[in-house]
Amino acid sequence: MDVIEAMETCIAMRYLKEDPIPKADLERLVYAATRASSPGNSQEWDFIILTEAAVKAEIGDAIWTAVAPMFETLTAGAAGVEGRMYSGAAHLAKNFAKVPAWILGCARKNYPPQAPTEAFMHSTIYPAGQNLIVAARSMGLGTTFTTFQTEAESVIRTTLAVPQDVHLCVLIAVGYPEKPFGRVRRKPVEDVTHWNHW
Template structure:
């Protein structure tokens, strides 16, 4: 285990890592990562999450094959999208290469973590006040939109805990195109949804620093379009 690092060092250096050593990750470290995950908030404090840690080589191979199939779709989408303005041609090519590596090497990670949420049925329309019934369709659409808010904070904790423990990981969601096949491999019930695949292992590549747009480029003050001051106060 590595020495403890500060919170902000972890935030500023936790890169998406996709290249791993074959060394197994001790169970106590995975447990520590998961214990960090469950410290996150969840909607209504329901804590209706479940985490599947896949270490069996054959199951990892099967999941990786499904992920590879789904990633063919993702590669077509990436190819059709324009390059983000803030990336150079070299940086964008490196991003595509790193993503492509994982498409072919998901099974090489010694563990694949699958964060899940149990689906919660909404209240029956007739049981709600008239003012809510009048917007019930909007309510259902909003529930669908925000469902990830009960699992993605836990996923961010996983990313930071891995960084603090000298591990690497990345969040990827391509498999959701074939989620039923992944659920069949892992025996996941119909009323449970998966929200990511997270390969975890000892990385063969370095952590950050990370390159990001300045805060002033992505933040407005009080209303859309009103600039947020840059680091110089301007």
């Protein structure tokens, strides 16, 4: 698949089949992620792949307990595209353990060496995450970026034995899509492009 076509159809896929994903394909996603650029080629990233049912159940329960009240309010108050986004996000969180794989993108705050910042840490993990979701799309896999890890950080740290200096930056759902890959809807290029001055 052409890389632009993969980007054009790399929608947040919140409805995923339970079918397991071959280990080699999950490793290929990490391979794609780690081909990304990073500040000073620091590569301060790590990826924890969650496929074990018991681990997903423990983390999923903690996340759903934390987010259920918020989603009740959000889904009641929204309609149209926004409503579908919230109900899809609620479905994903509620069915956390049924998602075949979650990839937790982690990073260390080590760049620049003389004065490390969180900004550089996030600028390390997000290009890698974008590589991962586009590669997944090219392989016929659906993904959704989430920040669900922020809702149950202490449970995740304990369950997965994550070192204290490692930040939990993004939690990406991966699975075969239950719905067709639509096209992403984004602002037109001419609305956001500025030639030579603002």
